[in-house]
Amino acid sequence: MQERGKKTPYIIGLTGGIGSGKSTISCMFEKLGAEVVDADKISHSIVSKNKPLYKEIVKHFGSDILDEKKELNRPALRNIIFNDSKEKAWLEALMHPAIKSTILEIIKKSQKPYIILSVPLLLESGNYDFVDRVLVIDVPESVQLERIGKRDNISRELAQSIIKSQMSRSERNKRADDIIVNDAPIEDISKLVKQLDGKYQQAT
Numbered sequence: 001m002q003e004r005g006k007k008t009p010y011i012i013g014l015t016g017g018i019g020s021g022k023s024t025i026s027c028m029f030e031k032l033g034a035e036v037v038d039a040d041k042i043s044h045s046i047v048s049k050n051k052p053l054y055k056e057i058v059k060h061f062g063s064d065i066l067d068e069k070k071e072l073n074r075p076a077l078r079n080i081i082f083n084d085s086k087e088k089a090w091l092e093a094l095m096h097p098a099i100k101s102t103i104l105e106i107i108k109k110s111q112k113p114y115i116i117l118s119v120p121l122l123l124e125s126g127n128y129d130f131v132d133r134v135l136v137i138d139v140p141e142s143v144q145l146e147r148i149g150k151r152d153n154i155s156r157e158l159a160q161s162i163i164k165s166q167m168s169r170s171e172r173n174k175r176a177d178d179i180i181v182n183d184a185p186i187e188d189i190s191k192l193v194k195q196l197d198g199k200y201q202q203a204t
């Protein structure tokens with residue numbers, strides 16, 4: 001709590017594996033009036049063309065890391081760091097503090113009743129101990145693989161290794177205050193979100 005000062009909104013850390021439904025469910029909370037802060041979106045925006053971090057990354061990896069529009073080639077970068085732990089550590093040391101300070105800035109300015117802070121590696125990173133509550137989006141691995149396959153242009157092998165590199169379902173669920181099992185029709189999930197929204201609105 002130390003970095004947030006005294007009067008801050010209630011913060012729910014939302015997490016789950018790749019393709020579990022974090023964006024889909026965040027969007028439902030947003031429609032109900034929550035401030036959604038998406039660490040993934042922030043991590044994209046702070047490295048967009050010619051931003052200071054973009055320049056650092058190009059300096060480090062060379063212009064081969066750019067696509068034809070001179071934006072970062074994210075799949076290429078993901079491949080590099082997936083196969084090289086030193087490069088991964090370098091990139092994380094650059095990105096994490098910038099992501100965190102951007103998040104804290106948005107939270108500080110928010111006028112909404114509560115914050116949904118969506119972070120894929122919320123529990124793994126150890127950077128987010130300031131959240132008041134943890135909401136885990138849980139799905140069986142088979143559903144995860146099926147949804148990633150439909151959504152992303154990555155191989156099943158890469159999807160599997162990303163899942164393996166993340167915290168296991170049981171470990172994540174153990175750390176949750178609330179869990180949404182996102183293996184049901186959207187309408188049912190929407191009802192669960194509405195219930196949680198009622199609870200979070202009260203918590204502020």
Ligand code: ADP
Binds near residue numbers: 018019020021022184
């Ligand atoms: P994440 O943000 O965790 O990576 P997404 O919200 O992008 O996951 O969801 C992954 C994919 O699964 C998306 O294509 C999304 O539309 C789909 N999806 C999410 N929840 C459901 C659901 N309850 N039923 C069917 N498809 C879903």
